[in-house]
Amino acid sequence: MEVFWYALTGLLLAGYLALESIDFGMGMLIPFARSERDRERARRALVPLFLANEVWLVAFAGLLLGALPLLEGALLTALRIPVVLVLTAWVLRDAALWFRTALPSDGWRRAWDVVLPAASLVLALAWGTLLAALIRGLSTDGDGHAVAALSDLVHPFSLACAAVVVVGALRQGVLFAARRLPETDPEQARLARLADRLHWPLVGLVLLAAVAAAGVTDAPVAVTLVGVAAALGVFASERLRAAGRPGAALLLGAAPLLALPAAIGVVNGTTVLATRSGTGALTLTEAVADPASLGLLAVVVLPVLAAVAYGQFWMWRVFAPQSPRGPRATALTDAPVGRG
Amino acid sequence: MNTADLARLQFAVTAGLHFLFVALTLGLVTVVAVTQTRATRARDPEARATGMRRVRFWGGLYVINYALGIISGIVQEFQFGLNWSGLSHVMGNVIGAPVAIETIVAFFLESTFLGMWAFGFGRLSARAHLVLIWLVALTAYLSTFWIMVVNGFMQNPVGHETSGGVTRVTDWGALLTNGATWYALAHIAGAVALLAGLFLAAVSASHLRRDHEVAFFRPTLAQGGILAAAGALVTIVAGLVHLDELKTYQPAKHAVVSGEGPSPEELNAAQTAQYGPGDWLPPEWVATPALIMILIGIVLLFVSWIPATAARRTAVPPSRKRFRMWFAMALLPFGFIALIGGWLTREVGRQPWAVTGELTVAQAVSDTSFGAMLATVVALTTVLVLLVVLDWALITHYARRGPDAAFIGGADLPGPRDPSDPGADPLDAAGSGGADVRFSY
Ligand code: HDD
Ligand code: HEM
Numbered sequence: 001m002e003v004f005w006y007a008l009t010g011l012l013l014a015g016y017l018a019l020e021s022i023d024f025g026m027g028m029l030i031p032f033a034r035s036e037r038d039r040e041r042a043r044r045a046l047v048p049l050f051l052a053n054e055v056w057l058v059a060f061a062g063l064l065l066g067a068l069p070l071l072e073g074a075l076l077t078a079l080r081i082p083v084v085l086v087l088t089a090w091v092l093r094d095a096a097l098w099f100r101t102a103l104p105s106d107g108w109r110r111a112w113d114v115v116l117p118a119a120s121l122v123l124a125l126a127w128g129t130l131l132a133a134l135i136r137g138l139s140t141d142g143d144g145h146a147v148a149a150l151s152d153l154v155h156p157f158s159l160a161c162a163a164v165v166v167v168g169a170l171r172q173g174v175l176f177a178a179r180r181l182p183e184t185d186p187e188q189a190r191l192a193r194l195a196d197r198l199h200w201p202l203v204g205l206v207l208l209a210a211v212a213a214a215g216v217t218d219a220p221v222a223v224t225l226v227g228v229a230a231a232l233g234v235f236a237s238e239r240l241r242a243a244g245r246p247g248a249a250l251l252l253g254a255a256p257l258l259a260l261p262a263a264i265g266v267v268n269g270t271t272v273l274a275t276r277s278g279t280g281a282l283t284l285t286e287a288v289a290d291p292a293s294l295g296l297l298a299v300v301v302l303p304v305l306a307a308v309a310y311g312q313f314w315m316w317r318v319f320a321p322q323s324p325r326g327p328r329a330t331a332l333t334d335a336p337v338g339r340g
Numbered sequence: 341m342n343t344a345d346l347a348r349l350q351f352a353v354t355a356g357l358h359f360l361f362v363a364l365t366l367g368l369v370t371v372v373a374v375t376q377t378r379a380t381r382a383r384d385p386e387a388r389a390t391g392m393r394r395v396r397f398w399g400g401l402y403v404i405n406y407a408l409g410i411i412s413g414i415v416q417e418f419q420f421g422l423n424w425s426g427l428s429h430v431m432g433n434v435i436g437a438p439v440a441i442e443t444i445v446a447f448f449l450e451s452t453f454l455g456m457w458a459f460g461f462g463r464l465s466a467r468a469h470l471v472l473i474w475l476v477a478l479t480a481y482l483s484t485f486w487i488m489v490v491n492g493f494m495q496n497p498v499g500h501e502t503s504g505g506v507t508r509v510t511d512w513g514a515l516l517t518n519g520a521t522w523y524a525l526a527h528i529a530g531a532v533a534l535l536a537g538l539f540l541a542a543v544s545a546s547h548l549r550r551d552h553e554v555a556f557f558r559p560t561l562a563q564g565g566i567l568a569a570a571g572a573l574v575t576i577v578a579g580l581v582h583l584d585e586l587k588t589y590q591p592a593k594h595a596v597v598s599g600e601g602p603s604p605e606e607l608n609a610a611q612t613a614q615y616g617p618g619d620w621l622p623p624e625w626v627a628t629p630a631l632i633m634i635l636i637g638i639v640l641l642f643v644s645w646i647p648a649t650a651a652r653r654t655a656v657p658p659s660r661k662r663f664r665m666w667f668a669m670a671l672l673p674f675g676f677i678a679l680i681g682g683w684l685t686r687e688v689g690r691q692p693w694a695v696t697g698e699l700t701v702a703q704a705v706s707d708t709s710f711g712a713m714l715a716t717v718v719a720l721t722t723v724l725v726l727l728v729v730l731d732w733a734l735i736t737h738y739a740r741r742g743p744d745a746a747f748i749g750g751a752d753l754p755g756p757r758d759p760s761d762p763g764a765d766p767l768d769a770a771g772s773g774g775a776d777v778r779f780s781y
């Protein structure tokens with residue numbers, strides 16, 4: 001039962017990373033858009049979906065507090081630097097998406113066009129280092145508490161993982177953008193080139209991170225396998241993209257982002273907060289809430305999660321249809337334009 | 341200033357800002373839902389169109405306001421782990437589940453519904469769209485309930501036992517029926533209606549004053565004034581009951597707020613006997629925000645309906661009823677001031693406890709260096725305050741521009757749209773994919 005709650009919590013984090021990496025990527029692509037029309041087009045593609053994507057992290061934090069209360073306090077306190085970075089960047093990124101066109105002023109729009117990619121980049125970087133620190137195990141401070149020291153965050157392994165998240169998110173953004181454009185759109189060729197250029201570097205980075213992980217953790221075989229699986233995912237994703245199946249490509253393209261939280265579990269097992277020295281570590285049995293709380297959670301939260309899954313599925317179907325292929329997509333994209 | 345003071349300051353700022361926005365959210369969503377119900381049920385197409393135009397205007401302001409509710413809520417949620425890990429250490433089994441439910445119900449479910457509603461104009465059947473706004477309202481109140489279960493427990497801890505430094509719930513029923521939760525909920529329900537009423541009246545008056553969209557804003561001026569007065573009545577009744585009830589579980593707070601009951605020395609002596617030597621009383625100054633709140637409540641009960649009288653269809657246009665128009669706008673800030681006064685009373689009046697009689701604030705704060713805490717506070721507070729200012733400026737901007745510039749507009753909206761509004765730009769349909777190009781956001 002304990003493992004179920006830990007896995008569910010991890011699943012919410014993985015879902016967040018997979019979905020929001022698209023938003024990070026689209027955000028980072030804004031400076032590459034050539035015209036106001038393309039920038040606004042990109043933003044509008046995200047707006048109906050980003051809330052539904054980011055809530056996975058809110059739910060993750062909520063469930064962490066509910067199911068693993070000790071872990072939430074210890075984890076966030078230990079990871080203060082990246083967590084505060086994530087929070088500030090997150091809040092600014094959201095503001096950019098909500099407010100960009102709220103005022104009809106060029107200066108206003110240009111300002112948000114700086115905030116959006118910058119915040120998206122910081123988010124991707126901070127997530128990469130944060131997850132890497134958790135895979136590798138944290139340091140222990142003078143009082144015997146787990147802490148992510150600055151040296152943990154700029155460790156070569158952390159930098160490799162940060163690069164994986166940035167490039168992986170960029171590629172997802174490119175795939176998402178391409179999937180929504182008609183095949184005849186002039187942007188398609190550019191996006192295809194970009195996806196093509198990102199593909200091998202991403203495979204390389206994933207493998208590099210896997211090798212580095214094998215060197216810094218106690219489970220070299222298992223992390224290498226996770227890394228190789230992620231690299232294969234990227235490779236297959238590129239194949240699917242080239243074969244004109246952007247939806248499936250997007251799905252498999254999330255592999256590197258899912259590999260990071262998976263690696264935490266694979267490497268550390270039920271040590272939910274691992275330190276390299278062992279001092280200050282926290283095990284699942286210590287961290288989990290008592291059965292009465294878990295019972296209440298099971299009754300209220302599980303049905304809600306099912307309802308949300310359905311709602312989010314609906315959102316994707318309606319707001320992220322693949323452009324002109326298939327009758328449904330055509331009907332939707334033929335919606336009245338402008339003042340109609 | 342020590343680490344705990346910093347963490348308190350940060351919590352007070354974030355929670356205060358969060359509440360200012362979510363209180364308006366709670367009030368407005370109810371107004372929008374009722375308006376949409378009336379519009380949907382109207383037989384006459386003209387009445388229906390006008391009704392939906394109102395939904396778009398007030399709904400647009402609601403959505404802008406909602407943005408800050410989300411942004412500040414996110415910061416709130418992460419503060420527990422960042423700054424108050426002592427709380428989850430001792431109380432995790434108690435507060436964890438309700439907070440988890442709040443965030444999952446509120447954020448996950450509510451924002452999914454809200455997204456479906458905001459982008460569902462013209463995409464969903466009128467009935468499904470109406471159901472959605474009611475679901476948004478319902479989940480907003482549900483989330484309020486769950487978070488107030490936590491806050492009520494912190495005021496008046498019931499239904500639990502502590503052994504070996506760990507607290508467990510023994511009786512969820514007691515937690516869910518805690519008086520400290522329910523009195524506050526009734527009081528808050530009144531306060532958010534009051535606030536929504538003041539907001540409706542103030543925005544309507546700002547247009548009527550300029551003879552702008554008279555037919556559109558005349559009814560909402562009347563509705564606002566009446567809603568405000570009714571809200572004030574509920575708030576006051578619930579507040580007086582609540583105040584009296586405090587005697588039983590927070591006598592020190594009651595004494596400071598009401599100025600009645602045992603003297604401070606007696607109260608502290610009683611607590612010293614229980615918890616050991618120390619200063620167990622809340623700061624004296626809590627009496628001031630409490631007094632301000634109560635005075636504002638009483639004054640509003642008697643005057644907040646006055647602007648509504650200007651909505652009567654007489655030969656004199658509302659713009660000539662200068663005083664009442666100005667008065668409607670002048671009242672709005674007082675609603676917000678009372679709101680913050682109330683929370684100061686409740687939360688500061690609980691000091692020095694984080695959980696009354698169980699856990700002090702000093703024990704609840706995270707074990708972090710002063711520098712790290714300071715950096716956290718400065719970074720988060722700066723960003724949040726900046727966004728609050730921007731968001732409020734946007735609300736004012738859209739409220740001033742009136743229904744034609746609705747933030748969530750539609751092609752079937754009567755009247756001209758601002759050509760500078762990029763929402764009116766004919767982007768190509770396929771390129772913008774499913775994102776509805778008719779929305780300006
Ligand atoms: C789940 C619990 C919870 C909830 C729902 C709220 N608070 Fe709170 N509040 C706390 C839990 C808490 C806390 C974490 O326990 C603090 C930090 C220090 C303390 O004594 O309590 C606190 C402190 C605190 C303070 C500072 C008091 C002081 O340090 O002297 C203020 C002004 C507020 N809060 C205001 C609010 C507002 C405006 C809320 C409504 C949105 C609110 N609180 C909801
Ligand atoms: C410390 C306590 C609190 C935490 C951690 C918290 C957390 C959150 C979070 C994460 C959100 C974003 C989810 C969403 O927008 O749907 C949110 C929104 C909301 N919160 Fe809170 N909240 C707290 C206190 C309160 C209180 C006291 C109330 C009301 C009495 C409240 C009412 C709401 C409402 C109505 C929303 C949704 C509307 C909006 O976003 O504007 N919250 N909260």
Ligand code: HEM
Pocket residue numbers: 495523524525527528531534535572575576578579580582583586593597633634635636637638675676678679680681682683685686687689
């Ligand atoms: C005669 C009028 C009023 C009385 C007697 C009254 C009484 C009280 C009392 C005793 C508390 C503290 C409860 C506690 O510490 O547990 C409180 C809290 C509060 N008040 Fe009032 N109040 C009045 C008017 C208002 C008005 C007009 C507003 C806002 C528009 C308001 C908003 C609040 C809020 C938001 C809280 C904190 C939440 C809660 O404890 O319910 N109050 N009020």
